[in-house]
Amino acid sequence: MQKALQILQKYWHYDTFRPVQEDIIESVLSGNDTFGLLPTGGGKSLCFQVPTMVNDGLCLVISPLVALMKDQINQLQSRDIKAIALTGGIKSDELIDLLDNCQFGNYKFLYLSPERLEQDWVLDRIKALPITLIAIDEAHCVSQWGHDFRPAYLKIKNLKTHFKSIPFVALTASATPEVKVDIIKLLGLESSKIFQQSFARNNLGYFIIPSEDKLYKVNQILQKNPEPAIIYVRNRKSCHEVATQLQVLGHKTTFYHGGLPIKEKEANMTAWMKEEKPVMIATSAFGMGIDKPNVKTVIHINLPENLESYYQEAGRAGRNGEKAFAILISAPSDVLQAEGQFLAVLPDTIFLKEVYKKLCNYFKVAYGEGINEEFDFSINQFCNYYKLPVVKVFNGLQFLDRQSIISITSVFSEKAQVQFIIESKEVIRYMSLNPDDEPIISNILRTYSGIFELQTNINTIFIAKKSNTTEANVLHLLQKLKERNIVDYFSTQNESKITFLEVREDDRTINRVSKYLEKQNLVKKSQLDSVVSYISDTKQCKSKLLLLYFGESIQTNCGVCSYCVGKNKKAINSEEIRIKIIKELSKSDLTSRALEEILQIEASEILKSLKQLLEIDKISINSKNQFTLI
Incomplete structure (x- = not known):
């Protein structure tokens, strides 16, 4: 391990490995198949990057996201490490050149999507490369019970027949016990060494805060914690709105979502990283490769789609080990909104068949034809032409893409x-x-x-x-x-591209994958149910609940979440609150919000006491919606 530590210091400038990293790297260097479950911030990529740099040869990295590949390649290249990626949209001639570079150009890392392995000629070329390690990133994608299932991951196991003596390392940051068992079985890692880092974050307080006026509550939180923050919102429009509203309130904000031009993304990211604008408003597109250690607060204004995503996003707070907060602001309408956002837009088999047939007709693809045909595509024009709901169609096309029936890029490009x-x-x-x-x-x-x-x-x-x-x-x-x-x-001229990867067979094509669609929809419903249970449970430690979801059981409460803090608070005497309210109202008429700010007592307690005072005719409400003494 001495050489591995020297590599870490030389290229990454760290003095020591993080917990579990060292065990995984030692296992890989010993030639073992290895499975590693490291929660967000655990440094998964180093678990295959360091061993590759220790040994001669090339590491084949199977990764599901183009953006993730590009991010890791940029980081490696910035360290003068040669890395290359076979992303979608690359023509065959260019692919041949890239693979030649891997074979003769002393490259250390070859990144590709699992779908590339389904191309026989690509697989044949890979067999001839000097591969000494195979890494499967985001390994939860192999499980149908995972939150990001991709069927092409199921075929990775076939690589073992071609690379019998090469160690495999499978890594993920989020897997329930069920998904973990699936990963090991479906990747053929039954005899692998298994390492798992605890999901516990002792310095991170998970808070569920009820509030119908979410902007007011966000403003309060940021005033109390002015350090760098991330605020996750539902969609792109909300990014701009919330950023503008918080700027009006005096906060320095920027924003990030998938629809921004690359230069604007980079500029906004730089402004946040340098803390010129310490508050980042973002959709779930933000976070990949982000390692800003001093983020004090991560706020979710809306319910997340699943607890896996929530844990990863919340976990971007407090990576420096200092006290930090992951806050989810909830309102009574949130569950219905989340069901509309995440469940109502899921395509069923009937809808998927309709979309697939219309897509083929739209491009005049005849039955039994279409394989490898490529077209410019605008989802807005397609949906407008057939009067179809855009988000539901988008989800259907994404599913077809994951099933390798079509390949689609930049679906939501703007005009x-x-x-x-x-x-x-x-x-x-x-x-x-x-x-x-x-x-x-x-x-x-x-x-x-x-x-x-x-x-x-x-x-x-x-x-x-x-x-x-x-x-x-x-x-x-x-x-x-x-x-x-x-x-x-x-x-903008960046039209989307759509490529048909199979011949058109209509119902037969969709029937073959419909079981995956049905299971995916069940998983997504179950995952949202888990989110609702998490925010609704007022009788257990929030950290304990999250750990239990990921199969980890602890005996003691965390002491820093909303449940623990509330439990440890001294009981508030209702009579004392009423006396304090009357004292303040004797000075001037005030709104409930003004009373909350003056008395520094929770809104729910203030409102309960105001209701009691109204009932006994001690106070009334004037035309300015202020409370006044009678």
Whole structure:
């Protein structure tokens, strides 16, 4: 292990390995098949990167996400380590060149998706490479009970017939006991060494905070904890809205979501990392490869899709070992909203068949044909043409992509970016002088908040539909506004690509994979049920509940979560609260929120006492919605 430590210090500039890392690396270097379960922040990638640098030869890394591959390759290249990836969309000639580079160019890492292994000629070329280690990243994707199942992972086991003496290392950051058993069995790792780091984070307090005014509660939290924070929101629109609202309240914010141009993503990330803007508002697209140790607070404004994702996102707080908070703000309507966001948009077999047939018809793919045919694709135009719900279609296409029936990239690419560069009052003046343009401009302003402050991606088909006009008219108006120096506008040209990977067989194609779809939908419902149980349980330690979900049992409470803190608080005397309220109201009329801030007592206790005072006619409510003494 001395050489492994020297490699760690030379390339990564760390003095020691993290817990369990050293055990996994030692096992791999001894030639053992190895399974490692390291929660987020545990340093999974080093578990195969360090052994590869110790030995001669090439590491084959099987990874499910292009962004994850690119992130790791960029990090390796920044350390002068040669790495390469076979991502989707690469033509055969280029693939041949890349594989030649791997064979003769002294490369150390070859990243590819599991679907690439289904191409016989690629597999034949890989067999000839000097591979000394095979790493399966995000190994939970092999399990149908995992939150990110990909059938192509099931075929990784076949590599063992070609690389009998090569050690395999399978790594994941999130796996329930059921998924863990699945991974080991389905990858053929029954005789492997198994290592698991505890999911416990002793410095991280998990809090569930009920509040219907979530922005007010977020503002309170950030005022109390001004250090770097991440706020996870439901969608891209919320990113802009929440960032703008918090800026108005005096916080320095930036935002991150999958629809931002690369340069803007990098600029926003840099501003956050350097703490020029310490509050990051983000969708779940944010977080991969993020290792900012001093994040004090991670806030979820909406319910997450599953506890695996929640644990990973929450775990980005407190990586420096200091006290930190993972806060989920919940409201009574959250469960219904989450069901609408995550479950109502899941395609069933009937819907999937409809989408697949229409997709083939849309591109005029004949029955029994279509394999390897590639087309430009806009999901908005496709859904508009057939009057189909966009999100549900997107989920259906993603499922077909995971089943290797089609390959699709950049499904949600936008067609236009717009920013108003004159004051809002001047825009209103323009609309009054040009009434024919008013419907389109009004709908843009109503739909996209923050469009005066930043370049905003515009769904032109959606705006056309809301304005009862055509997309061509919307694009024409945007061009006219640009020429008159009213907006800064440019049209993006990054059309999505869709490739048919199988011949068209309609029902037969979908029936073959329908069992996976049904199981996936059951898993997603079960996972959301677990989230609801987690936030609803008021009688157990939150850390204990999370650990139990991941199959880890502890006897003692964490002492730092919302349950433990609430349990340890001195009981609040209702009579004392009422006396304090009356004392404050004798000075001036106040709202319940003002009383909460002055008395520093929880809103629920304040409201309960106000209700009691109203019932006995000690106070009343005036026209300003303030409480006043009678």
